[in-house]
Amino acid sequence: MGSSNYEPTNKAVKWFEDRLPILGLIHGTLGAGYKTPRNLNYWWNFGSLAGFMLVVQIITGIILVMHYTPHVDMAFRAVEHIMRDVNYGWLMRYTHSNGASMFFVIVYVHILRGMYFGSYQSPREVLWFLGLVIYLLMMATGFMGYVLPWGQMSFWGATVITNLFGAFDFYDGMGESILHLLWGGFSVDNPTLQRFFSLHYLLPFVIVGVVILHIWALHLPGSNNPLGIDAKGPGDKIPFHPYYTAKDAFGLSFFIVIFAVFIFYLPNIMGHPDNYIEANPMVTPSHIVPEWYYLPFYTILKAVPDKLLGVIAMFGSILIFFVLPWLDGSKIRSAKFRPTTAFFFWLFLVNTIFLGYLGTKLPDEIMINMGGGIDALTLGRISSVFYFAYFLVIVPLVSRFETTRPVPTSIAQSVLDARKEG
Amino acid sequence: MLKMIKNISLMVMVALGGISFANASGDGGYEVKRHDWPHAGPFGKFDKGALQRGLQVYTEVCSGCHSLDYVAFRELVALGYSTDEVKAFAATYEFANGFDDEGEEKYRKGLPQDYFPAPFASEEEARDSNNGALPPDFSLLGKSREHLSMFTPWNSVYGEDYIVGILTTYHEEAPHGVELAEGMNFNETFPGNQIAMAPPLFDDAVEYADGTVATTQQMAQDVATFMYWAAEPKMEERKKMGLKVIIFMSLLTIMLYFVNKSVWKNVKKGDDLV
Numbered sequence: 001m002g003s004s005n006y007e008p009t010n011k012a013v014k015w016f017e018d019r020l021p022i023l024g025l026i027h028g029t030l031g032a033g034y035k036t037p038r039n040l041n042y043w044w045n046f047g048s049l050a051g052f053m054l055v056v057q058i059i060t061g062i063i064l065v066m067h068y069t070p071h072v073d074m075a076f077r078a079v080e081h082i083m084r085d086v087n088y089g090w091l092m093r094y095t096h097s098n099g100a101s102m103f104f105v106i107v108y109v110h111i112l113r114g115m116y117f118g119s120y121q122s123p124r125e126v127l128w129f130l131g132l133v134i135y136l137l138m139m140a141t142g143f144m145g146y147v148l149p150w151g152q153m154s155f156w157g158a159t160v161i162t163n164l165f166g167a168f169d170f171y172d173g174m175g176e177s178i179l180h181l182l183w184g185g186f187s188v189d190n191p192t193l194q195r196f197f198s199l200h201y202l203l204p205f206v207i208v209g210v211v212i213l214h215i216w217a218l219h220l221p222g223s224n225n226p227l228g229i230d231a232k233g234p235g236d237k238i239p240f241h242p243y244y245t246a247k248d249a250f251g252l253s254f255f256i257v258i259f260a261v262f263i264f265y266l267p268n269i270m271g272h273p274d275n276y277i278e279a280n281p282m283v284t285p286s287h288i289v290p291e292w293y294y295l296p297f298y299t300i301l302k303a304v305p306d307k308l309l310g311v312i313a314m315f316g317s318i319l320i321f322f323v324l325p326w327l328d329g330s331k332i333r334s335a336k337f338r339p340t341t342a343f344f345f346w347l348f349l350v351n352t353i354f355l356g357y358l359g360t361k362l363p364d365e366i367m368i369n370m371g372g373g374i375d376a377l378t379l380g381r382i383s384s385v386f387y388f389a390y391f392l393v394i395v396p397l398v399s400r401f402e403t404t405r406p407v408p409t410s411i412a413q414s415v416l417d418a419r420k421e422g
Numbered sequence: 423m424l425k426m427i428k429n430i431s432l433m434v435m436v437a438l439g440g441i442s443f444a445n446a447s448g449d450g451g452y453e454v455k456r457h458d459w460p461h462a463g464p465f466g467k468f469d470k471g472a473l474q475r476g477l478q479v480y481t482e483v484c485s486g487c488h489s490l491d492y493v494a495f496r497e498l499v500a501l502g503y504s505t506d507e508v509k510a511f512a513a514t515y516e517f518a519n520g521f522d523d524e525g526e527e528k529y530r531k532g533l534p535q536d537y538f539p540a541p542f543a544s545e546e547e548a549r550d551s552n553n554g555a556l557p558p559d560f561s562l563l564g565k566s567r568e569h570l571s572m573f574t575p576w577n578s579v580y581g582e583d584y585i586v587g588i589l590t591t592y593h594e595e596a597p598h599g600v601e602l603a604e605g606m607n608f609n610e611t612f613p614g615n616q617i618a619m620a621p622p623l624f625d626d627a628v629e630y631a632d633g634t635v636a637t638t639q640q641m642a643q644d645v646a647t648f649m650y651w652a653a654e655p656k657m658e659e660r661k662k663m664g665l666k667v668i669i670f671m672s673l674l675t676i677m678l679y680f681v682n683k684s685v686w687k688n689v690k691k692g693d694d695l696v
Contacts, residue, residue, distance in 0.1 A: 038689060077492070080492045080561070080562075083656070084492065084497070084655055084656070090656040090659075090660060091660075091663070094660075235694075235695050238689055242685050243685060243686060243689065246678070246681055246682040246685040246686070247682050247686070249678050249681070249682070250675065250678040250679055250681070250682040253671060253674050253675040253678045254675045256671050257668055257671045257672055257675055260664060260667045260668050260671060261664075261668065263664070264660055264661060264663060264664020264665075264667065264668070265464055265661065265664055266570075266572075267660070268565060268568070268570065269570045269572050270572070273565060273566050273567065273568050273569060273570075273581075274566065275566075276562040276565045276566035276653070277558075277562070277566045286613075412692070412695050415691075415692040415695060416692055416695055416696075418692075419691055419692045419696075
């Protein structure tokens with residue numbers, strides 16, 4: 001990844017390093033050998049935080065598996081066994097379940113940071129793709145993990161989400177074949193639980209692999225920065241260690257405090273209470289909702305009256321991020337110098353949060369008591385249209401026609417300018 | 423930019439709050455009354471007296487229909503009982519224990535490692551005895567009837583409050599214009615207001631071992647406390663550890679803040695560039 005001029009002084013270490021230059025690799029990737037823009041703000045902490053959460057999820061997950069049984073008759077009881085009988089089992093499970101939410105919060109901030117500061121633009125398109133692949137893998141992993149406790153929302157969430165794939169019914173029986181393959185049978189049942197368990201254990205390691213590629217792709221052009229200009233001169237960059245190791249350590253420690261508040265004091269606030277009822281295929285919950293991190297896309301799905309088009313819109317709403325580097329035609333990366341882009345970015349964020357909020361509502365629920373009343377479905381449709389309009393109309397046009405602010409010539413120059421002012 | 427984010431997130435929160443408020447008042451339902459639970463809050467501890475009384479209400483009233491599948495007798499030490507008391511309590515139950523030489527079923531007394539036995543052998547039997555309704559298992563009701571809202575906490579319904587609500591908001595007769603189905607009872611708290619369970623508690627339904635006056639409200643609160651404990655038996659341990667973790671990590675965060683500051687001292691203002 002990072003090339004390095006690492007020279008060990010210790011003879012034994014040097015002997016080893018000559019045969020496997022792994023310390024040099026680490027030195028050049030996360031150590032002093034990686035030269036980083038000097039002006040990264042705290043939004044750049046979220047990459048290392050995401051890496052931390054991946055490790056937390058893998059460690060707690062491996063421990064949970066030691067006490068869990070993937071069988072429809074035993075899974076729910078196994079989770080209660082972990083919660084009640086296993087030493088610190090409650091800590092492992094609450095860390096893992098809240099950790100999933102934290103991981104998504106962090107990754108969402110990480111993606112939004114990339115959007116705001118133009119980190120997806122040339123030459124970082126592949127880096128952006130790999131990040132999106134990680135995100136898609138996380139969605140799959142999170143979804144399958146949510147099925148494992150075998151509660152009511154596990155079962156019915158799995159039923160609703162897997163059924164979506166039945167929409168790909170391009171020839172007679174194709175949709176059904178896809179469903180049978182996903183389920184391992186004719187409905188969500190024991191084979192489904194077992195294959196989801198297997199894949200839930202596998203995918204995190206695939207994520208680790210893609211994360212390594214993601215970091216590799218990062219180190220060729222180096223990190224973007226809040227100014228969005230290339231870091232060229234030696235005055236623009238500082239070594240990753242000790243500057244960003246210190247900053248990341250501080251950020252991580254602060255994050256753990258927040259994480260701990262959820263684990264120890266609000267452990268169930270991000271889950272659904274119905275998942276404390278054992279799965280029962282004969283009783284449908286009055287209101288099936290996926291985990292919060294899927295809600296905006298769930299609203300988009302519900303907003304489209306046709307099933308296939310709805311599923312396409314839902315997947316499209318995520319896949320559209322892949323073409324963002326070309327939808328954005330601006331020569332300037334950072335929204336700092338693109339006021340109209342910045343405005344629409346925040347509007348996009350608010351709209352997406354609103355989409356997520358609507359995801360928890362029943363379509364015919366009256367949201368605004370005006371006139372005949374505006375229901376959640378109507379608002380969801382308006383919001384969905386804006387979501388796609390942002391990518392397909394606003395970004396392409398605004399990025400090409402907006403009046404931008406003057407961009408500093410170099411990072412070092414901007415630091416010196418700020419020094420003169422303050 | 424931080425200011426902008428603050429403003430936007432405030433806007434979103436106010437908007438969400440306003441919308442859900444309009445919603446809550448719009449559906450004409452009954453509100454679940456809030457209680458001050460001694461086990462609520464970051465330093466909350468279970469009221470052991472209430473737990474023991476709740477266990478008594480459960481065994482004498484509720485356990486006729488409701489199982490408690492995930493709780494073992496051994497866990498009752500958390501209610502303040504000694505291991506001998508738990509052994510004696512377990513021994514009041516009888517469990518099937520294989521067959522003798524003539525093929526007759528054998529029985530043995532309950533042991534601390536046994537779980538509370540279910541009142542019905544199967545779901546079918548339970549429904550048959552209860553007008554077609556299935557009395558839910560008690561082990562997790564404290565959590566599964568809870569509706570927590572992160573962004574609009576005032577809309578949250580806590581499990582214990584909901585349980586007390588169910589037990590104390592029966593109407594002897596349905597309000598005017600409400601048609602009850604056969605065998606159903608009117609309850610303000612239950613979704614849809616029609617509940618199969620007949621009012622289970624009445625004043626002095628149990629005679630408390632500790633002499634507390636057994637009003638319906640008292641019994642409801644006691645059994646709700648017990649049920650919340652049954653759903654979340656590690657709550658006290660969790661909150662205690664949380665306090666330690668948060669104090670430790672906060673101190674570490676403060677230290678790392680200053681470490682970071684001193685590491686960046688020269689670079690931050692660009693001293694290295696002049």
